[in-house]
Amino acid sequence: MEATTMEATTLKREATERAPTETLRKRAAGVRAAQRTIGSAEAERRTAALRALKAVLVRSRAEISRANDEDLARAAEEGLSGSLLHRLGLPDAKFESLLEGIDALVDGEDPIDRVLTRTELDEGLVLERVRSPLGVLLIIFESRPDAVIQIGSLAIRSGNGVIMKGGREAARSNEALVGCLRQALEEAGLDPRAVLGVPDRRDVDELLALDDLIDLVIPRGSGALVRSIQERSRIPVLGHAEGVCHLYVDASADPEMALRLAVDGKCDYPAACNATETLLVHEAFLPRLGPVGEALRERGVELRCDEPSRQVLPWAEAASEEDWGLEFGDLTLAVRTVAGLEEAVDFIHAHGSSHTDAIVAEDPAVAERFLKAVDAASVFHNASTRFADGFRYGLGAEVGISTARIHARGPVGVEGLLTTRWLLRGEGQGAADYGPGKRSFTHRPLDG
Template sequence: MSVFDQASVPDPSPELLQRAAGVRRAAMALGQCSDQQRREALLAMAAALEAHAEAIVAANRADLEAAAADGLAQALVARLKLDHVKLAGAIEGVRQLAALADPLGQRQLHTELDAGLVLERVSVPLGVVGVIFEARPDAVVQIASLAIRSGNGAILKGGREAARSCAAILAALQQGLSGTAVSPEALALLTSREESLALLKLDGLVDLIIPRGSNALVRFIQDHTRIPVLGHADGICHLYVDQDVDIPQAVRIAVDAKTQYPAACNAIETLLVHRAVAPAFLAAAIPALTAAGVELRGDAAAQALGIAGGATEDDWRTEYSDLILAVKVVDDLEEALAHIARYGSRHTDAIATRDDAIAERFLRAVDSAGVYRNCSTRFADGFRYGFGAEVGISTQTLPPRGPVGLEGLVTYRYRLRGEGHIAADYASGQRQFSHRALPL
């Protein structure tokens, strides 16, 4: 990752500290806004994006031209592109978010500890999130809208390849916010390499960092900040084709999971096929995948069944983000599970099978954020889940896990209301706790 490779992390400049403090102040005020005020802010943001659509798409074309001249990797070029159709989808996501239930002020626990001493746990914003991403300028739309809806400020840093697009988008969003109860200062865009690195030292001003990009980007951030990091380093997703399978259906799933958007982190990189069905399945899958432009690399058994390229140990560990697919023939479900456990990234893995027992074993045994039956791994997406958008996908075991939407951007606070109660009375036995559950 060019910006971060071998880089040292500088101390934040006075200017960056001032901007970050401004975002935090705006975030504190945002957290006090009503549900209706935050809804109206999102609708104003969506309208502003529509009004500035031509300027945003033009800025993106300039970024694409510069990327082509610089020889940017094809996978990043695919993520960088933001045409009218893709922008319209992002805007629809903003409006979908505005329509979702308010994630703030939700009472999660309500207990009477004793007469007149009542405890509740209520959802509140995190504060300020810092998001660092490569390419994908539409991420600015998703992150900004999720942040505002959940009452959080956001400091964003896109890759230099998307600089024009990100600036045009943020300008539109801030203009949309200018006529609402939400301050435009709740959103900030970093533009320089030094600022993006110094962001990692803004503990106390930034509450969570979310990296969206390459393995190198995520690992660098995890290793160079004291701020909590949410994200995933790899997207090595698998499709296992069981012996009892609807072959035409499984072929369609495989083609979609690999080719619908190969640069996405939820595209499959390895296809595992049960030995008993491998001849029939590969006879149908090889021409379908080849026709879609996929380069196939197989183990010895897969090559014997018609796959031209050979796969090495490295192929099982590689996130191609391209039209390349590794294929392995396995003896049974257990071998498939062992392969996924060894090489998978705990992102999203799927099984194609008609056998209910086998499917349940797979769904229970695979320790990934998303585990699917008879459908494409490309459904691992916040918008497709109905979250409106996502700030990223987390493969960590602790929540939030999978596509992170509004619920992943809130925490909770315990509130205790009493009438002069003191702990000494309970320690001495003068009073007793009741711990009576109250309605939420």
């Protein structure tokens, strides 16, 4: 994931008891005020802002690239790890994906005030439950400047205000992209204060104290970072913990498919939180494991195998207990042999992070048992763990992947950034009109 345990420790060490500075509180209050105007604006205005955002990004591509190149150069000089450097870059392919994500949000239905239920309480007294923005979001993330546009575009579509604290290593890129978001809002006639970027790490603890102005914190980083923030704030936290994803190769697996999905899950983007970190192999599949291991080896993957799988792949490193449940974030893969489905599921529950787990199996009964038994935000059959992504799910983008069980789970897109409100339309009725010997409620469901 984006942030490390060291990052969480540093943030906690820098925590203070001081009240938020008036300047920071004032800026956060500005986000709250702007959010209310955007959340209540006509849907066409939010759509116009998204269209403007795409146009601004295209016009500003050269400027954004220069800023990103400066960040990459400084990060390389400071010895930033390879996985974080990979996340920090903003190449053409990633930039085009951002534009496609905006298009998906433009084409999607505006969710605000969508009627979920409509009930007649009595004649002339109609109650509706409708979708509503959460309010003001605080997003804390590291290394990925593309997250600024993903988060910002989702906030615009869902009518939320957003405060973003990106990593120091992406400071120039983040500043340029936040500027694009604010410019797009202004061009659409909406309040640009709804998007705020804060570059200073010391601002985090002050922001976490603003429970009257911020409604939800979403930390995109390590489990240690999530827990650290939960301990330091009364604001609800939507946790995005480690991505320890498993691929279980069943005895019935097609060998070619197992090879393809193992390589894709590990090699397509090793630094991503949905990359495969542990390959679980049914003991009956071991005689067919050789080509899978060789294909991974050819792609530069270091395998850390238990003793049974090393009998097939003798060139692999010996795994240690510390390798199980570890998010490597690079071209390293743990391999563990299991006796069957039940042992695979137990291993996943003992060592996984409830992010994404997959099975390769031709036996449909085994596959269905896996899909039902594994307790994770995303569970796949004959598909790479790399599909666990808001863009690939058709959400347009995501603010992150939640491993929590309350409110939102898995890739968090527009729907995960909404709550509900109740709207009641009457004709002068009072609560005292109802009761024994008086009027009765009808509670009749109506079409939406």
